[in-house]
Amino acid sequence: MTSLDQRGDIAAAEIAFYAIALCFCVLNNIRHGFSRKQGWLLITLFALMRFVGSILVVVIQQTSSDNVSLYIAEVTISSIALTPLISATLIFLIRAFRFYVPESSGSSLHDIAIRVLSLILLASIILSIVAGSQMSNYTDDSKVSSAIMLSHVAVCLLTGVYGVIVIVTGLLIFSPYSAPTTTTPTMLLHAIALSLPFLLVRIIYSLLSAFTLSVATGGYFGSGGSKFNNITGSWQIYLGMGVIMEFAIIIIYVVCGVLLEKFDSSQQRRPSNLESLDTAIELENKD
Template identity: 30%
Template structure:
């Protein structure tokens, strides 16, 4: 049986994301699994892509298996969330570097709030994808769930906040440690690729163009706006991650001093 273009893409994803998974694991071990490291999200993303591609390839001997098709499509749709979480984690580390010397409006606590927004979006997208799968199994048509649309709405809001946070921290790069500046640069380079990927998700969920359907849509559009964009983001993030030294510990005294400075920064000078 001849392989389809979708099969070839799935094979390419497995070939690329298996090494990516091992690099992400190495980065997590080297830099830690903490909430500001972000490498755990990269591990989750790589696993999602490997498993999703494997499920798609499993449809070759069983093309009528809707569960495999829907499972692969669901994993494809939720992959954007871990990538944005990686970016937020990198910004969190950069913000921590700034707080060692000065206050910053975009600190780790606020970045975690954005991360929570992305997490809720991912949960809604997963539930919505499951509902769409049941609809496909019952009716033979892939119907977009309102929960998936709500999740994508939250993702768009989180992306806007990510762009703002990146721009703000870029203005405070002189206060960062030398190697931490690369983190903001990596996020800035990744943003255009994430924007295209987000546009693909938004069009597939809000638009009526069948070419953007996540199950039966145009494979070339999916390749250009989703698959390649994700690979570019992973390449940028892992490339920068491998150049970083181990992060020095942030002492309790430094944290207390920074929080006091941030309180004064937000309240303004005392009269």
């Protein structure tokens, strides 16, 4: 059994962190529901993926394993783990959005946009899995080249969804509509806004990691790659732009889930201004 290097030590710290985070994630799922539409299940999935991925890193280092399958699994988990985090952020934003914006304000268009963004995230996951599988054969230049291209597309799709989240969050913060009477959507919106800078740094790291891959260095698994390489790059950059950013995001969402009131699904759609006016007229006539 060999000792851990710096990345192994980071992985050990991640195991401890996500073991604790998973406990709170499960509690949040119990409080708010295990439905994917709630968002908390995706936060739990992200924490679980990071927990398993970190265990794989420790196993690989302590056993000095040359098992390519373990490396493929670790890289694949690392590549797709960011997607559940962005998906959860999108779901939280959708839930807050439905409190701020009246139901009559183009609700069908909103539903179409949600479906499109969901398909984009699904495509990103599929591309990342295929890229990780192809990247394992780092002696085949054509396979590595194809995997690099798929990695580029996958991370660009995630970046696009992140851009939409930023725009919509900004619009809601400066929304012309009155603030919801319940604190739930406001707290969710604040949690999203607080997490966005950390998520931005994490996405930038993913972009740099993907776009500095090269066929000459064998992609993720070859030696002499970029300092932004997830596997062989600088552990300081990996820690600062990757691990710590994810820690911060998880802490924000876990604390939000603990403090958040239980959602009342019957109150998710705010009435339009016209509906509010009709209700006021009816009440006045009754008086």
